[in-house]
Amino acid sequence: MNGKFEGKVWKYGDNINTDVIFPGKYTYQKMEPEEMAKHALEDLDPEFVSKVSEGDILVAGKNFGMGSSREQAAIAIKYAGINVIIARSFSRIYFRNAINAGMPAIIAPDAVDAIKEGDKVIVDMENGKIITPKGEFTFPSYPATVMNILKKGGLINFIKANI
């Protein structure tokens, strides 16, 4: 993870659940991350994977990723090209899965309200800032444990480096 992300926004609503992010019928099929990415948001927005580009930013309402513990719901979105998700709030397991996959999950309700789909947005991780067409917003920095996992690109890389 480098310190800054800049990308175009795809925006969705509240309570987006893991079944519409990555349908249960694929959960026990063995897939590489690139294959998972082909099903990202399949039952929410079937067009998503064809319109998303590398480096885009996902913005959502409250309780993003509620439901199942399936990690593919984070990995599929990451490998579809999304580098960072900004939401009003995240479901607990999804928040962990995103961090552990090396994808920052940022809680910033004011920024979510200000951002429109298609906006160009900059996320500055080191300084806890989101720069949008409607102005700058701040978010609290992560605890050191979480930041270290993100810096290594996820939990597994973090453990490899520390074992």
Added chain:
Amino acid sequence: MRKTFVEKVFSNKSGKDVRAGAIVSVEPDYVMSHDNAAAISGTFKKIGVSRIKYPERVVIILDHEVPAPKESSAINHKEIRNFVKEQNIQNFFDINHGICHQIFTEQGFAMPGKLIVGSDSHTTTYGALGALSAGIGRSEVAAIWATGELWFSVPETIKIVINGIMPKYITPKDIALYIIGKIGSDGADYKAVEFSGDTINRMTVPERMVLSNMAAEMGAKCGYTPPDHNTFDYLRGRAKSEYESLYSDEDAVFSNIFKFNVEDVSPSVAKPHTVDNLASIKDVEGTKIDQALIGTCTNGRLEDLRAAAEVMEGKKVKVRTLIIPASRTVYKEAIKSGIIETLVDSGAIILNPGCGPCLGAHQGVMAPGEVTFSTANRNFKGRMGCRDAEIYLGSPVTVALAALTGEITDPRRES
């Protein structure tokens, strides 16, 4: 003093005096996984460690796609069996046992004061036994296999107090759906939930398991019930080890307290496509259904099957009716007590213990436009394998009755 249950567990585990908001790295007592152990073993191998650090803390229970519906599932299972052998994992339960949360509890792994994690969101279920149990992701399980530990944030605790005598036809499932409808599917997001009140005190362990299981649908990290004589009776001759019951201090700080009177609860239904889309049964009465499903980790225990059999005895079903005992033990007891015969006579199909149709991976898939009334815990769009079908959630009593009438029906009207 002034500590909540979860603050005590994480303080014990970390050897530090920690409070809500702290981040700790600690060693869970058990780490559970199921069919996803195949994928987890792949991640584990990528870490570069040859042996699981504490194999005796690993529990693997195959339940999600059992027996294998297709070659890819069979390969998954085979890889898991090979891995179990290679790593000498003793706590392995193959496809003939039942649903992971039921087996984990029946086998006595769920105990008061323990820190338990699992790669399944309904790992919250063991809170019914006084454990701190939480769902985690697959990479996190691989990390624990390799290092024995994982990072946790110590959550704030919400207290949910439930008082009153349960009216006729009201079950713990109705109470759970009612509470989720009131506080929302993120009402307890990233918080611990502690259940209390005289209604909870009177509940059996299987009844409490319904509430702790459904705590996941409030977004909770865990759904703890303070252990009492019911808990200790259940664990006698069953607990895998010694345990220490932990309780919140009387002056512990809760981030919120919700109080409910169970006499205000009517038979509850969650409408498509979210669990907090609560309806009183009166508002959805007459909704036609194509399939009824009674079982899953929420409502597949003996009490649930008995409640369904009492409704269905001597009558015939009007729609496809699927019954799934939560475990082989439950199945056998249901056979011995005549419950299975009653259900089969009514025209129901008995499926083998497992997750079955709940998550759309196996059996009971719907066609577009169809409706299932289910005792499961989720009704998300596409959940049962078809994105153009609908799922309503209810108790074993209301689902059994709808199986007979072909539509959602108020049990209070029928009596």
